[in-house]
Amino acid sequence: MSEVLECHGLSKRYGAKLALESVDLTLARGELVGLLGPNGAGKTTLMKSACGLLRPSGGSVSVCGAPAGSGEALSRLGYLAELFRFPGWLTAEEVIELHQGLSRSRGGAAERAALLDLVGLGEARGVKVDAMSKGMQQRLGIAQALVGTPHLLLLDEPASALDPAGRRAVRELLLSLRQRGISVLLNSHLLSDVELVCDRVVLLVGGRVVRSGRPADLVRPRGVEVETASGVHTYEGSTREDAPRIVSELVAGGEQVYGVRVLASTLEDVYLESVGA
Amino acid sequence: MSPWATVVRYAVQESLRRRVFLVVLVLTGLFLAAYAAGALAIFGGLDDFGGDGDERAAVGTGLLGFAMFVVLFLGTTLAIFLTIGTVRGDAERGLLAPLVVRPLGRTQLLGARMAAAAAMSGGYVVAFFAVLVLLTGAVGQWFPDAVLGAGAGLVGAVLVVCALSLLGSTFLTATANGIAVFMLFGAGLAAALLHQLALGLDSGALKGISELAGWLLPFMALYLASLGSLGPDINTADILGGPSGVALFGWTLVYLALLAAGARTAFLRRDL
Numbered sequence: 265m266s267e268v269l270e271c272h273g274l275s276k277r278y279g280a281k282l283a284l285e286s287v288d289l290t291l292a293r294g295e296l297v298g299l300l301g302p303n304g305a306g307k308t309t310l311m312k313s314a315c316g317l318l319r320p321s322g323g324s325v326s327v328c329g330a331p332a333g334s335g336e337a338l339s340r341l342g343y344l345a346e347l348f349r350f351p352g353w354l355t356a357e358e359v360i361e362l363h364q365g366l367s368r369s370r371g372g373a374a375e376r377a378a379l380l381d382l383v384g385l386g387e388a389r390g391v392k393v394d395a396m397s398k399g400m401q402q403r404l405g406i407a408q409a410l411v412g413t414p415h416l417l418l419l420d421e422p423a424s425a426l427d428p429a430g431r432r433a434v435r436e437l438l439l440s441l442r443q444r445g446i447s448v449l450l451n452s453h454l455l456s457d458v459e460l461v462c463d464r465v466v467l468l469v470g471g472r473v474v475r476s477g478r479p480a481d482l483v484r485p486r487g488v489e490v491e492t493a494s495g496v497h498t499y500e501g502s503t504r505e506d507a508p509r510i511v512s513e514l515v516a517g518g519e520q521v522y523g524v525r526v527l528a529s530t531l532e533d534v535y536l537e538s539v540g541a
Numbered sequence: 542m543s544p545w546a547t548v549v550r551y552a553v554q555e556s557l558r559r560r561v562f563l564v565v566l567v568l569t570g571l572f573l574a575a576y577a578a579g580a581l582a583i584f585g586g587l588d589d590f591g592g593d594g595d596e597r598a599a600v601g602t603g604l605l606g607f608a609m610f611v612v613l614f615l616g617t618t619l620a621i622f623l624t625i626g627t628v629r630g631d632a633e634r635g636l637l638a639p640l641v642v643r644p645l646g647r648t649q650l651l652g653a654r655m656a657a658a659a660a661m662s663g664g665y666v667v668a669f670f671a672v673l674v675l676l677t678g679a680v681g682q683w684f685p686d687a688v689l690g691a692g693a694g695l696v697g698a699v700l701v702v703c704a705l706s707l708l709g710s711t712f713l714t715a716t717a718n719g720i721a722v723f724m725l726f727g728a729g730l731a732a733a734l735l736h737q738l739a740l741g742l743d744s745g746a747l748k749g750i751s752e753l754a755g756w757l758l759p760f761m762a763l764y765l766a767s768l769g770s771l772g773p774d775i776n777t778a779d780i781l782g783g784p785s786g787v788a789l790f791g792w793t794l795v796y797l798a799l800l801a802a803g804a805r806t807a808f809l810r811r812d813l
Contacts, residue, residue: 353554
């Protein structure tokens, strides 16, 4: 079994509203997948279904082959909710210790120290949650999700309260997790972050998967831009393969070429096009 | 430490840090001081009049019986505030999800929270009642006949309210649940008044309603049973209809089991 997360025909209905409609999604070991979509698209519902907080209305979800929400599935995943809170009277180290106890982790003090160092809270292990900034609490949330070395990490907006340095640290952390074989499902509105770190993105709109694939495969070529002595010329519809011919023709025509840039749509363009914005 | 014990420890620590615990302790201290002063004055007056053992027992029973209602009320208040937000309240505040996604399981999580709340509120009731009994004995040289029975009745009454509040927390927000459980507590008291009214008016319909309330809200019957344990001449059977004696004991166990099963089922089916 190589799939860490498997959703087949997953549906979730809240009364008359269909939040998820026959979603098929798989995550392989060590794969980092970005979940994109506008507000209300069903991303959090999908995350919550995967960790057993919601009961699907149809279809199935499994984690490492075990039904979502079962003890076996829960023992293999780490989850950071979009809206979460830790008791304000606990220190950072006590929060991790609590979750070590709940997940039967035998990592002890060494694991606590390693996780807090990993998220940059090594110096703040004795600080109470009440005294932490939102960014510190979010980093603590990530550390908590990593207790017990899960096979699958479900992160719902993990960088929403982080400053640019914090976001960069999270990106680096995600890449290091991938190297350790941990699969990550990342729900984020930060498209640039997703584009930088994810192997694959899944775009949800209205509870359905409308696009899925590698970021490089989803973007489309938009043309070739050539900077010459007479100005910048854009050749729309041309691709990377057309660039040498365009440059040759310009040089043959007496133009001096200073630079060539292949233009492609960004993940943001793909996203906006897909959601109809 | 097992995950279950981890949750119990966490819940007990959380209880101790809640402001309501401090408020209940302060109120308890103030009440004990007032009770000691009152007991000194009343038993002192009895000495002046040369009261005998029967009169001493009557005064002790009256004083302790009154104080037991305060124990019930404060114990109930503590139990309610420790459990009103266990499921829906904590879920809405974002505290529950990080705990539920651990392999502990919802049944064990709920059981551990109930055990912690029961230990805290039950322990409080035992300690408070024990201090009152010792205080009454020291001041008035009188002790109730069945201390253990009286204490067990009080603890049982508080546990019933605790379980009701836990069940309510799976359906209602913390504020709504708190209001609902306090209304049920009030309904239990009203049932006793209704029963007295039914006896006075000789109304079969009112009697039936009060007896049904006695079965549905057994904490009042447990409180009255604990009052009845104070002395041989105290008859509380006619204060409220409903279960008494062995039937009350058995019904309380069944009732607690039904509440636990209801809370478990509701929690397992709840989307968080």
